[in-house]
Amino acid sequence: MAEPEVGPVETAVRGDVDAMDVSGSVARSLAAAAFNLARKLDQDAGMATAAVARELRETLKALAEAAGDDDGSDLVAELSASVGDASAS
Numbered sequence: 001m002a003e004p005e006v007g008p009v010e011t012a013v014r015g016d017v018d019a020m021d022v023s024g025s026v027a028r029s030l031a032a033a034a035f036n037l038a039r040k041l042d043q044d045a046g047m048a049t050a051a052v053a054r055e056l057r058e059t060l061k062a063l064a065e066a067a068g069d070d071d072g073s074d075l076v077a078e079l080s081a082s083v084g085d086a087s088a089s
Helices: 008-019 026-041 046-067 073-079
Strands: none
Touching: 008 026, 008 046, 026 046
16 A cells, blocks of 8 residues: 655644654654644545644644743743833942
8 A cells, every 4th residue: 555645734744843852752653643633634634624733733732842842932921021120220
């Protein structure tokens, strides 16, 4: 049985996973699940498209957490924090 052609969603997910520094058996399992979900989206998940997309998003989030990656929200919060009045000293 021939492997199905890799579509645009799976290609993007594989690139994202490759860019993450993930290791260990759980990360490999999560990556495999992400590839499978992406393949389903590429092949048209029909009425389950939204559910598959949500699951893919959560799987990628779990992989990013395993890799120690984040979305930069901590940096944004730090940069947005009030630093006080510099002229008060």
